[in-house]
Amino acid sequence: MTALIRAELQKLFTTRIWWAMLIVMLLLVGLNLFFIIAFAGDTPQNGAAPGLPGLEDPSWLQMALSVGSSGTIFTMILGIIMMTSEYRYQTITGTFLTTPRRGRVIAAKLGAGVLVGLLFAVVALVVVGVVAVTAVLIAGGEVSFTESRVPQIAIGVVASLALYAMFGIGLGALIRNQIAALIGGIVWAYVIESIFAAIPALQGVGKWLPGGGTQALMSIDIDTGLGESQLLPAWGGALLLVGYAVLFAVVANLTTTKRDIT
């Protein structure tokens, strides 16, 4: 199995898409970071909702680090591409000739996806960490990596990026058409998830969706004025994401991957 996972990583790193994704992820993370540095400590005029904490406030660092989780969309896209480009370029034929036990191919891709997600998360955290800590120090605040849930958030970022890569692979195995899978994944992540997350009446359902799982993983329950959201415990969020990925992969394995390759 490790040989198959290595082969999957080789497939990804011998094409160019991965670093394009990495750069776009870092740009988005950087943009987010820019805004929360620029507006740190700002209180909205009407005073109804609490604004961003100040740079000296320990909770600001939590918030800054959690920006790393915006990379989930990119690891998901990469996961979708890892799976669907096999069908798009018909390399799946060669893949299944080399490894005729198709379930093992999907399993190896899930394994490789986790590793890629970890890599992306580490890069994102290092960039965010360096920038955020610098900002805090310049503002004269103090930094403590052990306090204020910094480790938990870091783990949350790592886990969510890795799990979203798995999620993307499962989704791609199920919807073999690359464009359809990408549209499906992105619409889901940006439209449907945010509807469920934003509308309080739907939050009871939203916590069972992948986005709810990510939030649970981070446990960022900073009050945004909409009231406490009802999230699962962190471990529950992780299980939920693994569950989705495995569910998709298993369903795909029973359906789409069984199909004739002609």
Add this chain to the structure above:
Amino acid sequence: MTAIEIRNLAKSFGPVRAVDDVSFTVEAGTVTGYLGPNGAGKTTTLRSLLGLVTPDAGEALVNGQRYASLAHPLNEVGAVLEATSFHPGRTARNHLRIMCTAAGLPATRADEALEQVGLADAAGKRVGGFSLGMRQRLALGGALLGNPKIYILDEPANGLDPAGIQWLRGFLRHLAHDQGAAVLVSSHVLAEVEQTVDNVVIIAKGRLVRQGTLAELTQNGESAVRVRTTADFAPALEEAGARVEKVEPGLLRVYGLEAETIGQLALDHKVLLTEVAHERSDLQKVFLELTGEPVAAEAAQ
């Protein structure tokens, strides 16, 4: 053990019976041509053999096993499929290295195989810029990685230039006759494989129409000798045991006698022959007859 065995294989795509009760075997050390016109079911048969298509009925086995149950498939079977696809952004070498990694073969096999198929110079180039013939060679390189003893090739000559086809012929013969491999190679052009194959399996509309050695296939059409003479030569020929067909005034088609015997007979009877020629039963004609294609080529002549 039989290298390749296909037993009562059947596969339908919706209403289309792509392969219908096909059985044949390929032994080690031989090259078998799998022939048929477009849409005959060649690709479907080969894909069933490689576990890519699940047959509706029957079995397709390599070394007595289903392909999907082989522990090290690349070490047992090398396959080149029609329209083999590669990721355009990946280099030839990387493509083969990935196969090596997944199959547990040393990465050095990639460069060795590229050397063997004449792609050493293009090893570091992205496949997106490859010509059809180069892709075909790369696919063949992939088949060679594990040094298998069975080769399954779907129209491997597609896109190759005349020199490439020449090379491929020699290479397939070398694999079978020198290395003892079993080679199954499909084509819809008989002439393409005529010089390479030992055995022929012909399929048309999903059904097997003929199988045997190349020689047996050509014997199928009776060989005849064209004889042109103004003399009344037929009775003498018939007396010697021949069957004579009068094609047109002055032209006879003689069955059952060698040209030399006919010449001797003419000499004995003091008959002037203006033409004596073997009418070789044309392989392509036999093929077209067997596969039920309209004999357009003949009509055009």
